[in-house]
Amino acid sequence: MANEQTRRQKILIADDSEMNRSILADMLEDEFDIVEAENGLEAVSILQKHADEISLVLLDIVMPEMDGFEVLMVMNQRQWIDDVPVIMISAETRSSQIERAYKLGITDFISRPFDALIVHRRVVNTILLYAKQKKLVGLVEEQIYEKERHSNLMIEVLSHIVEFRNGESGMHVRNVRTLTELLLRQLVQKNNRYQLSPMDISIIGTASALHDIGKIAIDEAILNKPGKFTDEEFAIMKTHTTIGAKMLDEMVIYRDEPLVRAAHDICRWHHERYDGRGYPDGLAGDAIPISAQVVAVADVYDALTSERCYKKAIPHEQAIMMILESKCGVFNPELMECLIATADVIQDVAHNIKPEEVSRRNIQSITQEMLSHEELTASERTLELLEHERMKYNFFAALTQEIQFEYTLSPAMLTLSSWGANRLKLGEIVMDPLHNENVLSILDEKNLKSMTAALHSTSPKKPVVTHDCRVCLDGEKRWFRIIARATWSSEEPPRYTGCIGKAMDVHDSRMKLTALEQLASHDPLTGLLNHAYARQRITERLAELPNCHYAMVIFDLDHFKSANDTYGHIFGDQVLKHVANCLQSSIRTGDIAARAGGDEFLLFLEYDTDLESIIQRIFHALCGQYEDFPISISMGIARTQIVGTVYENLFHAADQALYTVKRSGRGQYKFYNDTMKQMLSVISPIDGSQEDDTHSAQEGADYK
């Protein structure tokens, strides 16, 4: 609270007229820090970032982008309105509008022209009122806790007396209470058949301490008898249920108190069985109050796991098994499910927990319930922690150079980190981003749609989506990687509510990668694919669609060596480039063209029927003249129809066809057929045989 005096309160003024804002600011700036917003969207964006720092909002109705009512609606949806008071200032005089504003949760309405003194007074009053309310919430919490502590103490003393006579450890009552509350909370979570508020659970927990109070009237000799009871003794022992209930019933003044009622039910019926074979009344099923049912389970568990005068302590697992197998009574199956679900927790807490901790934990939820305040009222300490977290977040967000964002479906709103907003040249808040022109000019509709679809099809267990796409920034398309995590509501079934995520500029690294890939897969001189990469692509293609008709073409330049010798190697390179260009422009996009090495080229293409005319066209496109050098081509072709779809066989066959051409005078093309089987290879050996090697070197001398 000391902080509150030193830290100045912050007021947000949202009004589209600069004049109006500055008149208001002038009146208030001596005492308050002023933040200004010139339209509703900006106001929401400021609240989004600083809702817990803003002590008050002065809100105009008529504003561009988003008007005052829309701001109030967002404040309601986000529950900011619970903690941030709003005073509406408007020239609006129609009572329907004013009423609407009040319905949306404003604290006060000041109409124009306003009086400086009144504005000032109302602002101060509202802020004081809210501060006081927050303080009161804390006070109420404290007081309830104190009161609870006292009555708990009384109940403990009382139940301890019973235990003392019973020769028990004094822990039994505590354990029963802890287990009772655990089981009840689990039961409430499980389904809503039992309408129990946190307050009800706390009352039942407290009342559970009194379950054996009737034992005060049982003879000590029976109570502490180590051996088995006689029928007569057991009959007396059973009366502790009715005696306890009677004692409570006779408290005429208090018997209608919820605590006393609960204690009564528990005392009387905590030995009933779900199958109706318990005592004293033989109630069955849901006729037994749920409070008594739960205490019965807790009582049995603790009795089993504790040492008694007539038995040793049984380990946790065994005790649970015995209860589940109905060896110590018959219980509500739903309660048994709760027991299974909480078994681990029960083991942890049963013999450890201090009851003060339990009730301290309960108090908060009870206070909240009393104030019917939906959200936990943030304490000062929480606010500081939040502020610290936000500072950390902003700092790291700015360092990472990532565009961080949050998208909510309702209201359809995109919130960007300030660095991200700057980078994208968007506001930090964009309403209805999927239909926003500026957003669509950055990320096109197709990408937005596929991202949205991907996010929708995630699940709460696997909510993360990665999407690489090109983003248009300053007229330049750059590659971004967007990683987003869908947010799902906690209800059943979960509902998609939006996402959080970040977008990273991966353009440079991606370009580098592409360049490296290009380098690794292409021949640097001609820009065609290199042999190794072409082989990979062709193999893939053959595997993908093995039933199509493909042809593998291998060709080389006749007398290329003389070009090198006569005009020099640079000229030779130019010839190769020229041929590569001719090849590129005479093939279709799906065809695969590569430089196989030296002056040899490789082409792989798919065809329907008339392969010959395709080959003819390409062949003639390649032949011709480069400067003074006449280009003549020898070409061998192998078809999958004849050779099959194994790459090595195709290549070998095309090579043999080429060799045949070389042998029969060059300057033409030939299709592979079986007669060529015994032909030798032109190109370096595929099967690695010595013979081929020799041949290749000889033949190579001709043109390399």
Next chain:
Amino acid sequence: MTLQECYAAIGGDYEEVLGRLRSERLIQKFVLKFLNDPSYSLLVETMAAQQYDEAFRAAHTIKGVCQNLAFTTLYQSSSALSEALRNGFTPEAPALARQVGADYQMTADAIRAYQEGLG
């Protein structure tokens, strides 16, 4: 020219504004600021472009400012105009806009004269 005389020329209510804002310094500051307020030029532009929802907001803003400064004459005409534009164009809007124009000129002229007097 004193601030009171300026208000008289404008057709405003000096006593009323002093009662609310409680400081001559403050009133002077905002009266002078009025000359820089873009709402009027926005009104002229948007009326000409027939963007009547924008024009409504501009008239509404002028109305609010005039109300705060007790520029009664301009307040009345801008108020009438903003009502005429609240749900889009109405036949009486252009005439009312002309009236706002005349009142604005008168107001701005008086303030400028007052400003010159301040030196």
